[in-house]
Amino acid sequence: MTMTANEARDLPGAVKAVKEGYTVHDSSADYQTVGSPFVAEPKMRIRNVDVFYGSEQALFNVSVDIGKNEVIAMIGPSGCGKSTFLRSINRMNDTIDICKVSGSFILDEDDIYAKSMDVVALRARVGMVFQKPNPFPKSIYDNVAYGPKLHGLVSRKSDLDEVVETSLKRAGLWGEVKDRLLKPGTGLSGGQQQRLCIARAIAISPDVILMDEPCSALDPIATARIEELIAELSENYTIAIVTHSMQQAARVSQRTAYFHLGKLIEVNDTERVFTNPEHELTEAYITGRFG
Amino acid sequence: MIEDHQKKAEQVARGLKRRYRAEKRFRFYGIMAVAFGLLAVAVLFTDIITKGSGAFRQTYIQLTVHYDPEVLDITDLRDESQVALGNFSGVIRQGLYDRFPQFSSRNDKRELNKMISSGEGFELRDRLVENPSLLGRSETLWLVADDDIDTYFKSYGDSGGAFTGRVSETQRAVVEGLKQSGDIRLKLNTNFFTKGDSREPEQAGIWGAVVGSFFTLVITLALSFPIGVAAAIYLEEFAPRNRWTDLIEVNINNLAAVPSIIFGLLGLAIFINFFEVPRSIPVIGGLVLTLMTLPTIIITSRAAIKAVPPSIREAAIGIGASPMQVVMHHVLPLAMPGMLTGAIIGMAQALGETAPLLMIGMVAFIVDIPSGPASPATVLPVQIFLWADSPERAFVEKTSAAIMVLLAFLILMNTTAIWLRKRLERRW
CATH class of the missing domain: 1.10.3720.10 (MetI-like)
Known part of the structure; x- marks a missing residue:
């Protein structure tokens, strides 16, 4: 995620952007996001977030709201900081020693980075689905049951069975795996594995689900299946999704956030972003002039 | 750019030969290295196995021993000190004298004494303790031969002639006699697998x-x-x-x-x-x-x-x-x-x-x-x-x-x- 100026120049998108003069005004650490980053009654309020990897700054003063039960998509060229941003939301960046996060992340009423916030408890509220399907090398059942058991959400075996069934049903996987729940999760196809990972994430009933390019390792059919699933899940969950595919962002999300070189350039309704973007950088990106 | 495609093809072909030669050479070195390693292992194993396999068999001599209370100097088997001090090697010696009455001189007897392993006395004691009714009776047993006899007997058929070492004329004659009556033979060396170390090679175990x-x-x-x-x-x-x-x-x-x-x-x-x-x-x-x-x-x-x-x-x-x-x-x-x-x-x-x-x-x-x-x-x-x-x-x-x-x-x-x-x- 972190880049030096040289690395940034190596990126084709950045090269084009620089060549064609699409640069954010330099040294504008207080860049103001255009569009409508804030919503009424948000699920999460994120304000003035800076992220550093060592001495390299990866995010500059990002402020945005994530609405209840909405799907917000994060797009932008490689290295723009969208994954960094996503991973800051459930403190996955804590595992990287040199990563420093400042600013405030408020989930409902609780500050995610407060001293009193237990990171384990936080992750029971903010689930995550990763780029590459990463089921545990255990049975399908154990994959889904792992989270509820971990957090002590169920006490009886029958309750656990029910949670596993509901989660797999919600992830649209139940019909395909109900006869082989005790077979290893790693034996499923890529798309099924990713849905298993989604089932695993929703088994602990999180408020927010973060998805980091969940379809980038999948074929188009599996991708379509996951996209449908995201639409269904948004009835019950708040979803933040990072994607490289603008079509995907257009299909699944209600709002879209465009990141560029660590700055949140624009947040608007998805339709607006893809038809009539406010910022010239957003327009340059969605029209394919770079990216 | 090389315009002449014919010429280019020739150049590539020439280079190809060299490349394939280099690859063949490299493979050959690899095979040689592996072969050397395998050869070293094979030599090591062959050497160890040819040298060591003999140790799993041991020369035994069949002998009739008489648990004579007088020779043993034991009157009461319940008396532990008597049993501990019992002259069991004397019993073995007496068995040898009885078996080979022709060797009656002092020197010959001394040679006979060295035929059977000195540790076998303890074997007899254990047998007697286990089975007290043996006292005063005779028993025919296979006893472990002394290590010199063992080495000699094992090298018996060697092409360069048997290894005599410290084995005397008398002892060789005794072995010959035993061999004719089938009373000396190689058997599985149980001592080697069941005993601890010993100064006597024939009693030493792993x-x-x-x-x-x-x-x-x-x-x-x-x-x-x-x-x-x-x-x-x-x-x-x-x-x-x-x-x-x-x-x-x-x-x-x-x-x-x-x-x-x-x-x-x-x-x-x-x-x-x-x-x-x-x-x-x-x-x-x-x-x-x-x-x-x-x-x-x-x-x-x-x-x-x-x-x-x-x-x-x-x-x-x-x-x-x-x-x-x-x-x-x-x-x-x-x-x-x-x-x-x-x-x-x-x-x-x-x-x-x-x-x-x-x-x-x-x-x-x-x-x-x-x-x-x-x-x-x-x-x-x-x-x-x-x-x-x-x-x-x-x-x-x-x-x-x-x-x-x-x-x-x-x-x-x-x-x-x-x-x-x-x-x-x-x-x-």
């Missing part, structure tokens, strides 16, 4: 060293595996990356390269001189070998932990597992095959280690089979060292046989390591 090695390795494994794995997990999963952990890492790698005798000196200085642990016991052998094995186990365990895909860790963290749970539920099970392999390889190293054990007194001459980790013992490689150092010719084959036993254990352990890895390895 079992004491095997048991000593077993206790030593159990202690080594019980200490080095948990400590090594715990250190590896802490360094890999929890320790901050700073100068101190860098220093620790460098030192662990250094420890792995320290000559093993230094660990022996350390054990001598710290465990024996400072903590006053008794010498020569498997406990201290295990402690010293633990020091020696730890770096190996830490390094292989860290490599095994590193090999666990980060995506599994992320998945577990992402679902809210604490760092401890990530390790216990995911990292450890996935890294276990690698860790076990490392541990077994470490154990195999420890099993073959001699130098540090010399420093802590496990080189002592110990006849009794060790009864526990705190009783004096020696180990297989040290036993080999001891026997290789002994002057009796019969120890030559014992040495090779002991090497065979040690190699068998090493091969067994390495096979187990491979089997475990294959068995426990999971795919993801």
